Amino acid sequence: MIAIFRTMLSRELTLGLRRKADALMTLFFCVIVASMFPLAVGPEPALLKTMGPGIIWVAALLASLLSLERMFGADYVDGTLEQMVISQHPLPVIVFAKVLAHWLTTGLPLVLISPLLALQYGLEAQDGLILVATLLIGTPILSLLGAVGAALTLGLRGGGVLISLLVLPLFVPVLIFGAAAVDDAAAGLSIEGHFSLLGAMLVAALILTPWAVASALRISIE
Amino acid sequence: MIAIFRTMLSRELTLGLRRKADALMTLFFCVIVASMFPLAVGPEPALLKTMGPGIIWVAALLASLLSLERMFGADYVDGTLEQMVISQHPLPVIVFAKVLAHWLTTGLPLVLISPLLALQYGLEAQDGLILVATLLIGTPILSLLGAVGAALTLGLRGGGVLISLLVLPLFVPVLIFGAAAVDDAAAGLSIEGHFSLLGAMLVAALILTPWAVASALRISIE
Amino acid sequence: MAAVAAIFIVLTGHIMKINWFKYASPASFYPLAGKMIPWFAIPALILAVIGMVMGLFVLPPDFKQGESYRIIFIHVPAAWMSMVIYLAMAFWAIIGMIWNSRLSSMMATALAPTGAIFCFLALWTGALWGKPTWGTYWVWDARLTTQLILLFMYFGYMALHAAIEDPRRAARASGLLAIVGAFNVPIIYFSVQWWNTLHQGASVTPTKSEMAASMASVMLLMAIAAWLYAIAVTLKRVRCEILDRERHAAWVSELVDEAK
Amino acid sequence: MLQVSGLFCERGDRQLLDGLSFSLEPGRLLHVRGANGAGKTSLLRIIAGLLLPTAGEVLWQGKPTKQQREIYHSELLYLGHLDGVKGDLSSIENLRIDNELLSANASEDDMLAVLDKIGLRGFEDVYSKQLSQGQHRRVGLCRLLMSRAKLWVLDEPFNALDVKAVALLVGLIEAHLERGGMALLTTHQDVPLSSERVSEITLGKA
Amino acid sequence: MLQVSGLFCERGDRQLLDGLSFSLEPGRLLHVRGANGAGKTSLLRIIAGLLLPTAGEVLWQGKPTKQQREIYHSELLYLGHLDGVKGDLSSIENLRIDNELLSANASEDDMLAVLDKIGLRGFEDVYSKQLSQGQHRRVGLCRLLMSRAKLWVLDEPFNALDVKAVALLVGLIEAHLERGGMALLTTHQDVPLSSERVSEITLGKA
Numbered sequence A, B: 001m002i003a004i005f006r007t008m009l010s011r012e013l014t015l016g017l018r019r020k021a022d023a024l025m026t027l028f029f030c031v032i033v034a035s036m037f038p039l040a041v042g043p044e045p046a047l048l049k050t051m052g053p054g055i056i057w058v059a060a061l062l063a064s065l066l067s068l069e070r071m072f073g074a075d076y077v078d079g080t081l082e083q084m085v086i087s088q089h090p091l092p093v094i095v096f097a098k099v100l101a102h103w104l105t106t107g108l109p110l111v112l113i114s115p116l117l118a119l120q121y122g123l124e125a126q127d128g129l130i131l132v133a134t135l136l137i138g139t140p141i142l143s144l145l146g147a148v149g150a151a152l153t154l155g156l157r158g159g160g161v162l163i164s165l166l167v168l169p170l171f172v173p174v175l176i177f178g179a180a181a182v183d184d185a186a187a188g189l190s191i192e193g194h195f196s197l198l199g200a201m202l203v204a205a206l207i208l209t210p211w212a213v214a215s216a217l218r219i220s221i222e
Numbered sequence C: 001m002a003a004v005a006a007i008f009i010v011l012t013g014h015i016m017k018i019n020w021f022k023y024a025s026p027a028s029f030y031p032l033a034g035k036m037i038p039w040f041a042i043p044a045l046i047l048a049v050i051g052m053v054m055g056l057f058v059l060p061p062d063f064k065q066g067e068s069y070r071i072i073f074i075h076v077p078a079a080w081m082s083m084v085i086y087l088a089m090a091f092w093a094i095i096g097m098i099w100n101s102r103l104s105s106m107m108a109t110a111l112a113p114t115g116a117i118f119c120f121l122a123l124w125t126g127a128l129w130g131k132p133t134w135g136t137y138w139v140w141d142a143r144l145t146t147q148l149i150l151l152f153m154y155f156g157y158m159a160l161h162a163a164i165e166d167p168r169r170a171a172r173a174s175g176l177l178a179i180v181g182a183f184n185v186p187i188i189y190f191s192v193q194w195w196n197t198l199h200q201g202a203s204v205t206p207t208k209s210e211m212a213a214s215m216a217s218v219m220l221l222m223a224i225a226a227w228l229y230a231i232a233v234t235l236k237r238v239r240c241e242i243l244d245r246e247r248h249a250a251w252v253s254e255l256v257d258e259a260k
Numbered sequence D, E: 001m002l003q004v005s006g007l008f009c010e011r012g013d014r015q016l017l018d019g020l021s022f023s024l025e026p027g028r029l030l031h032v033r034g035a036n037g038a039g040k041t042s043l044l045r046i047i048a049g050l051l052l053p054t055a056g057e058v059l060w061q062g063k064p065t066k067q068q069r070e071i072y073h074s075e076l077l078y079l080g081h082l083d084g085v086k087g088d089l090s091s092i093e094n095l096r097i098d099n100e101l102l103s104a105n106a107s108e109d110d111m112l113a114v115l116d117k118i119g120l121r122g123f124e125d126v127y128s129k130q131l132s133q134g135q136h137r138r139v140g141l142c143r144l145l146m147s148r149a150k151l152w153v154l155d156e157p158f159n160a161l162d163v164k165a166v167a168l169l170v171g172l173i174e175a176h177l178e179r180g181g182m183a184l185l186t187t188h189q190d191v192p193l194s195s196e197r198v199s200e201i202t203l204g205k206a
């Protein structure tokens, strides 16, 4: 089970990071997205400072949404997903490896670059740290929940509309608590509540979604 | 030429409507992004009002990014794109039909929902109207420029993120003028200049990009 | 700016025009480029040294900014070059498309890293300069943001080139991107004028110059050095590109044999 | 008449075509043979204008195809490894689009007749992604029944087809040649084409 | 032993399987015949556990496969219409993953030998998307050389293969049966399998 996990993880990472340039791509992407807002809203530093956490969170959301379709889509089209489903290994483990790889290639780079973005938006050092922490907890949730949506939408059977209706609203609480934690910290309020909520969501997602995704895949592959 | 245009347009619209989830996803995304900032920044009406146009513009821009990969991707995989490329009809016309359909299924819904967003941000009725007008001119430019990126990246690994890296910089002028028009209108300045610039960009994009996309497709299909 | 671009393009174009038909083939351009490199590299070095000595030691400190203004001698030439090189890239891409010449698309490819480095340099020096003058490394000012966007246009070009395995397709696809992007460069550049901005407007224009004559001349020196450097490095990189793409050609194997 | 002169093609460091030249007269079929990876598909795609050769030219009626792309493409029908059938559209919807792309001017009834002939009666309104592999390919093959192109370029058209469909396709090709059409074909199967109209070339070392 | 009992399958309003039952003994091959759209792929996918039948059961060694999914899947090798080969990975990288998925425990050298045998020497490090169609399929077929599964379910494995590869594959299947393996096969081509080990069923009205 560990062997298959390791193989699948390295497969996904190889695919995601065929070249060094690929790894950098998400980083650049976040920076570009973050640069769009000041262009549109204007250069007012105080305004940008308050918007900062929200913007960085939106960049995270967008980066995971943009790459969701490929999480299973490519494997579905070329038949490798079939082979995973009928392999003797537990499907949730394979799924978990794929989701982890997705996070490592889209979520983690974002977490890593977020201090720089925080600096650019003039956030205080401490607020920046809190932002990084929320992203560290929040982005895996995005990957996990996104995987459910991606699996269900594969062949687009059971009403695809339903899925985006399902996944995006699930993202919303993550987004809100994530961005709110930073704001509240800046305002001197307690943020333990936010963090424990985010943590609880992460744990729940970690435990439940691999199974949900596995069954969704079995259904979609018919 | 009109016949092929009409056929391709209706094909794309049929496909678009069969995959309602995709269109709805862009809408949702736009709404979520736009709703995030009030949560992050707080309920200060004056602040929200100044931010509004910029945020709605960025939300629209990011939302149209989401659907770019699909514009040619599916046709590439199943070989229908090949058949279009070697058909006797001018490829730019076919491309134009596809882009128009893309705009009708993603850009237009965004334009239609924007008054609602403007309302959320407490924009004056007149400013809201101007916002809608800039979006109406601006979103087709996004679809046209996005098509170039989508065509260039066909079949490549980076997928959605790579497209964004290519096209977001191209979107910048549209964004600047689109958002600035509303701001300046609110400040009582003349906005004819912005509109004529946006209009000029639209015309230029309408004339040039179908050819660029057509050559990009010929390159990518090898 | 436009004039600068024109000069650069004409200059590089002129070099290539010498016996165009003969040297348009990679095989004959390779040795020619080898011979040309020192003619650009050495003057570049000399001018840069003179400019640096003048700029850093000879010129007096600025009455408002003190010593920190000296960064301008790198900052401004780098900012100019970063824009000019993108246009030059597009120029070569167009030539490559029209005449289907492999060498021109290789020129475009070879220019990209240099442009990106200049662009980064402008950002870096600007940020360093921002701290003493504006009190912060970064503001979301239009000029700064657009410079950042330009950097990403270079990255986009290079990422697309790197993502395509087939060198011919890579050259054609990224060339097309450079052409489309070239429309964007002036738009971005001028769009700044419609924006309220912290950054200084253009103070050196063909007709009038606000700067002290001594300062302007040092800057000009540095700018010329930057051009010469860019040309030399580009030629060097084109040579590598040629070798890589023509590695199966007979003349490359002969070259390798000679080297042995 | 189709002429190919001095074609070179290099893909991924491998020299596939090495100055290939041939010509194809009306009423004749050229069977391109070769092992897997010999370069058959590459050749056919070059001829269809989907791939640029490293050197060499394809001539149609004596003129380079590049200089008369629209005319050439109006005389060409290419069926590659991919069917070119849209899974999210029904068979008849796919046909309507092909009809327009090929400028075949078939009426709605014609198209139903075509579907009938190819053995898809009753599947007109089924989404193509819900068809079996062979049926899916048949939707793509309908083009042969609709188009009036002079040059057919068929890359392994018999793949996935059952015996009946193969016979039908052979009949179609023969009728096409009979009418003075030309065809280029690759296939690894033995196909009962009457040999008097057929020439062969073999790519790679056979 | 594989047993299939009372399988019904309905897809898109069409009754494909109508109470189908059969059993397959070790050392035997079942050739599933039928026209395009008869339901061969559907049957094979049901047996592989990729599709739920409307009614009926598949039994492996006397027990329903659903109740012993992991055991059953460790004895099964399924090759469908899709190759299951990742275009962005090289042949050898693809093999490494299959090796793990099949728990085949092949060493790096074994895998190179497998690629050699299947005729992909020199293509080990080429991205699979840069292979020709037949070479691409061969990468998928490598599984047959690596796996030690008892039951092979092969859906049109000869598609796109050249003559030499077909012969190789026939040899592999025969060796597998010789070893006491079982196989289910569909193909529209005539394949020279020695008939004593082969049974046939035909789906649909033949």
Ligand code: HEM
Pocket (backbone or CB within 6 Å): C001, C072, C075, C076, C079, C080, C122, C123, C124, C125, C126, C127, C128, C129, C130, C131, C133, C134, C137, C143, C144, C145, C147, C148, C199, C200, C201, C202, C203, C204
């Ligand atoms: C990261 C920060 C910065 C960036 C990206 C940046 C970018 C640029 C660019 C693109 C130009 C060329 C403009 C043109 O040709 O018209 C330029 C020129 C210039 N920059 Fe900056 N800059 C930055 C920071 C600064 C700072 C902090 C100062 C000093 C206060 C400064 C002073 C100048 C001056 C004096 C020029 C020459 C303007 C002219 O004469 O045309 N820059 N910069």
Ligand SMILES: Nc1ncnc2c1ncn2[C@@H]1O[C@H](COP(=O)(O)OP(=O)(O)OP(=O)(O)O)[C@@H](O)[C@H]1O
Pocket (backbone or CB within 6 Å): B222, C166, D011, D012, D014, D016, D034, D035, D036, D037, D038, D039, D040, D041, D042, D043, E126, E129, E130, E131, E132, E133, E134, E135, E160, E162
């Ligand atoms: N996209 C590509 N990029 C690089 N090389 C390729 C590409 N496609 C094919 N090749 C190489 O070109 C060679 C010939 O491929 P081609 O598809 O023309 O063969 P083929 O004769 O059609 O084979 P098959 O019978 O398997 O279909 C192969 O060796 C393959 O590795």
Ligand SMILES: Nc1ncnc2c1ncn2[C@@H]1O[C@H](COP(=O)(O)OP(=O)(O)OP(=O)(O)O)[C@@H](O)[C@H]1O
Pocket (backbone or CB within 6 Å): A222, D126, D129, D130, D131, D132, D133, D134, D135, D160, D162, E011, E012, E014, E016, E034, E035, E036, E037, E038, E039, E040, E041, E042, E043
């Ligand atoms: N995903 C699907 N959804 C609904 N119906 C389907 C689906 N796939 C196949 N069918 C239907 O099931 C029938 C049998 O399909 P199947 O793929 O099993 O045929 P087959 O015997 O394998 O044919 P072929 O020789 O063409 O591969 C077809 O009539 C087809 O329309």
Ligand SMILES: [Mg+2]
Pocket (backbone or CB within 6 Å): D040, D041, D042, D155, E132, E133, E134
């Ligand atoms: Mg082929």
Ligand SMILES: [Mg+2]
Pocket (backbone or CB within 6 Å): D132, D133, D134, E040, E041, E042, E081, E155
């Ligand atoms: Mg089948």
